[in-house]
Amino acid sequence: MLYSIYITSRSGSLLYQKDFKTVNSPITKQRSNDYLVIASTLHGVHAIASKLTPPDAVHNYQKAKTLANSNRTGLREISTSRFKIFMNQTVTGIKIIVFASPDMDEARFAAIYDKIYEHYCNYVLKNPFYQLDMPIRCQLFDTHLNSVVAGCNV
């Protein structure tokens, strides 16, 4: 089950956030300011994880990873008893963060991530009314993310 999607910019500001109306979602509604804090915190922790990774570990890590050639050393997953947080970063530094049920694994997240990234490329970046690094408000993008979530939550 997929609960929420966040997208952050290269500098860690929140471009997109949506909690989906998933049955039994453990995610509670936050004040809008708190979403910004969550986003920038995750952005920070991701960077710290990258900094902490010993250089000689990078090689093995690379071998093991299932995601596209990106996010080599940053944070990738956080687990709680009720939900998991997955994140991946594009080579250009955009982060796509997904809150999901504990049964979600990295391989399935990889597929979801790729779909979200593709929709971002199409329905956000090809829209003349969207300005880079600004919050995303594109109706077609919403529609397509909804269908990604629906496909995942059947």
Add this chain to the structure above:
Amino acid sequence: MSKIASGYDPAVGPRTTGTTTVIRPRSSIYDRNLHRARHDISVSSLSFLFMEMVSMNLNQAKSLIELERKLNNLGYSIGTKVLELASLRENFNNNLTSSGKSNVSKREIKVLDILHFITSVIWPSLFEKPADNLEKSSESNCQYMIIDNAPVLMKYISVPKEYEGLNCEAFVAGIVEGILDSTFFKCEVSAHTVPVEGHLGRTVYLINFDEELIARETQ
């Protein structure tokens, strides 16, 4: 200075004086075949170009009406070229398949014929699909409508609330207007989004012909 004697030397034959600059002929498009193999590109390239074209004009225009007019103008100049290309090719193909036909270029002179040509020949040449419908207005004799359920150029574009009423397809309306004007069907064309179930981007290109023109036709 070289010591080449001037005048013709039969032992050597003709030669240049050595100082003439070589004039490189500029290759001209007129030397090239119009009927060459088609070249495919990614739809994305077209989408990005259209994105930036709208975005640039959006920044320059003072009002949405001005923006639509600019897009319309950009399309218009394309329309005047497109018709000639398409009809040349069409006739060329006809002549290839039915050698009995004459080589005389055919030109549509009836409103319905030219509109049909636009929806069934021009549309595929630009968008890889025919237009979905061609309708005559029930309200006015002078109005016709070309309908596209999912315009290619709008595929990825959501128009935000603050630009409500703006239709970027004014560009394609301009193309249609350019085509019709260049064949002496004087008209104005505007684009309107008229969504139906399953086709949220459905666009109607409303063509308003000059009254005199319609009168001429019904004579």
Add this chain to the structure above:
Amino acid sequence: MSKQIKQLGDDVWKTKVEKVNSELFTLTYGSIVAQLCRDFNNNYEEVNAQTYKMGYNIGVRLIDEFLQKTQLSRCSSFRDTAEIVSKVGFKMFLNIVPNITNWTSDMTTFSLILTENPLADFVELPDDGKAVKELWYSNILCGVLRGALEMVQLDCEVGFISDVLRGDETTELRVRLVQVLKDEIPAGEE
């Protein structure tokens, strides 16, 4: 390496790209350039700057689609960058593969020779004697490259040095790596 890159470009083009014939693209660009020539009173320097800027705005966005479709990561050398730009980038967006040539000995500058150019089909430059000397008709391409490379922290200078539209024998585009913007590489992507 070069062979694998070519294979990747061909695969992406075949399996991941929705295609359209180039006609509307060519005509649209022509219409834009004509409009700019009018707006700037045939001041071609201005027109060049404007098409470059348009290209830049496209490049900084198009790079994400490039990365998403190719699943490529950062290049290990500028030589690879050149190969990928030509055999994957140009291939997947314009379905052409420019030749890479004229490397400088320090391997920071190369040329792309465009034997085909979908932007310039059916194009003749204005016959005012000035355009053939001043207008770089396809300058938008330079902007696209500049913008796209900048997003992966390659600070490059890109410009045309010849164009068959001007009567030159080839259409040649020069790319020079100024610096790698190391500090701007996002954490986790190094």
